[in-house]
Amino acid sequence: MSESSDAITGASILLDQVTKQYPGQAKPAVGGLTLEIPAGSIVMFVGPSGCGKTTTLKMINRLIEPSSGKIVINGEDVTKMDGDTLRRRIGYVIQAGGLFPHMTVAANIAIVPKMLGWNKEKISARVDELLELVSLDPAIYRDRYPKELSGGQQQRVGVARALAADPPVLLMDEPFGAVDPITRQRLQDELLNIQAEVQKTIVMVTHDFDEAVKLGNWIAVFDEGAQLVQYDSPERILANPANEFVENFIGSGAGLKQLTLTRVNEVDLVDAITALPGELASDVLSRLQGSGQQQAVVLDSRRRPVRRLSRRQLSRLQIIDDTVDDSMPLVSDQSTLNDALDTMLVSSSETAVVTGRRDVFRGLINVQTIMEAISQANSAATADSDAPVGLNSGAIPALAVENAIAADSSGEANGQAEPQSTGESR
Known part of the structure; x- marks a missing residue:
């Protein structure tokens, strides 16, 4: 996750021996799960279908009532609270945003x-x-109806609705599962940008392990009955899966998945010549020729990139207009290097335009930068191949967790506390 100076507004969550036993079922859907979720972190629930991920998520806001156990949010046992009151204090996002079609x-x-x-x-x-936070212009979108929005826009509105009352906890049940891969990547990046500003506690269910690696500060890998097989950082799960079940769930190509651990904001960006609508094209072309670069990036009044213009295109124009190029290769500074490389390959471009919070222009990233970063990462991995990888959260006592934090800086780099668990449900 990216560094942020914003204060954490999320709440810690403790699931203490939480069980869900449905009548007539021989085994519980969730069996005695104990899990601690640090305030201000993103925790991803992954595992095979039917393993209890969504059931566990819904028990946190009591859309499903636990059969036994305690759910404690910021020190308060919410199993004793009125369910409707609790749900007004917790944001909830599902696929397609779950918007009411008859309402704007x-x-x-x-x-x-x-x-x-x-x-x-x-x-x-x-x-x-x-x-504004989810990058939708209020003047354009506030009076539209869901049917007038794309799938990605509906999902952004769903996130905005979940954040409306400024809840400390946001629950997300496979929120990006119904959109195309490009929109999915952009929504993931947008979520990371939003989290950098609001610092909520986010618990998300996903079937996509790559998504879990990209978004999560911590990943909880479940087996049947919400048995917690491993609860750890993405880096350590990839480097040291707890057992064969986790290895199989990660799948082949775990080494390639390491590429999703490095973000665009962790590498040096290339400066670009920029232009504003209304400028003389000849002035922009003069700046471009003096820089040795081949394209200028046109920004709107809020410094958001709208298109790129080559030297040839500029030579044919008199005034820079505000035309928007939806095909421009665009990535967030929260994107992974893998995302950035994919974007460039799809667009047949050697560079991609990088944006930060509120889609503000940050610079350019090119293929050479990515390849150098991958080479450096591979060299570092080879040099550290014999080093201990730290925490593998089986049944770990608190002292061992503290020692792991001291020995491994990844928790500090994320600005999050180390989560704790019993390692399995009982």
């Missing part, structure tokens, strides 16, 4: 604030703030 975007986002008795002015300001 603004009305969808405003649902919980209205329930909490916020006044109209406060709700309107919050709707606009959240649409």
Whole structure:
């Protein structure tokens, strides 16, 4: 995860011997699960279908009532709280956002604030703030209906709605599973950018291990009955899977998955010649020729990239207009190097345009930079091949966890506490 100076607004979550036993079932869907989720972290639940991931997620906000055990959020046992009151304090996102089709975007986002008795002015300001946060222009989107949005836009609105009342916890049940790969990558990047600003506690269910590696501070690998096989950082799960089950779940190509651990914001970006709509094309061309670069990046009034112009294109123009090029190779600084390389290959381009928070232009990344980073990572991995990889969270006592934190800086780099668990459900 990227470094951020923003304060953590998420809440710690403790599942203490949580069990869900359905009538007539020989085995529990979730059997005595104990799991601690640190405040402000993203924890990914992965495992085969039917293993209890979604059941566990839904028990946190009591859409499914646990048969026994405690669920403690910021020190409060929420199993003793009114369920409706609890759910208004927890954001929940499902596939396609789960928007109400007969309500506008603004009305969808405003649902919980209205329930909490916020006044109209406060709700309107919050709707606009959240649409800005998820990179949707309020002037364009607040009065649209879900059917007028793309799948990716619907999902962004779903995230905005879940954040409407500023809840400390956000639960996400395979939120990006129904969109195409390119939109999925952009939504993942957007979530990381949002998390860098809001620092909530996010618990997400996914079937995609690559997604878990990309998004998670911590990954919980479940087997049948929500047996917790391994609960660890993505780096350590890839380097040291707990057993054959985890190895098989990761699948072949674990070495390639290491490429998803390095983000665009961790490498040096290339500066670019930029232009604004309304500028003389000849002025931009002069700057471009003096730089030795081949293309200029056109930015809008909020410094968001809208298109690239080559020297030949500039020579044919008089004034730079505000035309948007949807095919421009674009990645977030939260994207992985693997994402960036994919984007360049799909667009047949040697460079991609990089954006940061609120889609603001950051610079360019090129194939050479990625290849150098991969080479350095491979060299480092070879040099450290005999070094201990640290925590493998079987039944680990607290002291061992503290020692692992001291020995391994990955938890500090993420700005998150080390999670603890019993290592299995009983």
